[in-house]
């Protein structure tokens with residue numbers, strides 16, 4: 001479950017990450033990126049996050065991803081209130097959140113299989129388990145034949161599916177996607193969307209920020225619509 005209550009965000013202040021040092025001053029004079037945003041996303045729901053460029057979609061996702069703190073109001077993610085969470089509890093909470101971005105963000109020097117394995121290695125899983133989980137994720141993403149290749153040798157759609165496999169290999173409860181199909185053609189975009197939907201069907205809470213109206217029409221789901229940092233419709 002994700003709950004925003006009266007959330008405001010000013011970047012000069014919010015540049016202080018969650019778990020950062022206390023005592024930073026609010027960014028007086030900085031225009032607010034979000035104003036009084038309130039909504040609740042039930043566990044297991046799928047939501048589009050829509051709105052024009054600069055409306056605040058990425059900012060909402062960064063708050064959900066625990067990369068930023070709100071300047072005002074409260075953000076609750078998977079049962080944890082960001083203003084109360086202890087720094088030492090953050091890594092465990094972050095492991096329950098998967099994210100994909102428009103630009104994939106795969107590590108270029110690692111083969112696909114090692115990119116997908118990365119969250120498992122960071123979490124200290126046994127190598128035998130890592131091999132099994134990575135093989136399963138690569139099958140799921142249709143990338144078995146690309147396991148040993150470097151990201152640069154994959155198509156954009158394949159790279160995004162590898163990024164998605166990496167994002168879900170820890171079985172996150174919350175999956176966030178920031179314009180995940182922005183660099184893909186229609187066929188590849190639909191393939192990525194189908195995988196996001198499958199995660200939703202498996203019980204993951206999914207939030208997808210996009211400008212791709214055709215995809216939104218193809219996959220009708222509730223939407224959060226932002227304009228100039230305000231939530232103008234939810235439903």
Ligand SMILES: Nc1ncnc2c1ncn2[C@@H]1O[C@H](COP(=O)(O)OP(=O)(O)OP(=O)(O)O)[C@@H](O)[C@H]1O
Nearest residue numbers: 011012032033051052053054055056057058059060
């Ligand atoms: N790191 C930052 N520092 C200062 N201001 C920022 C930063 N990131 C975003 N902003 C500002 O916050 C506002 C919301 O930006 P955000 O990136 O959340 O919008 P968006 O809806 O995701 O836009 P787009 O669709 O173009 O990605 C904008 O006015 C933007 O200029």
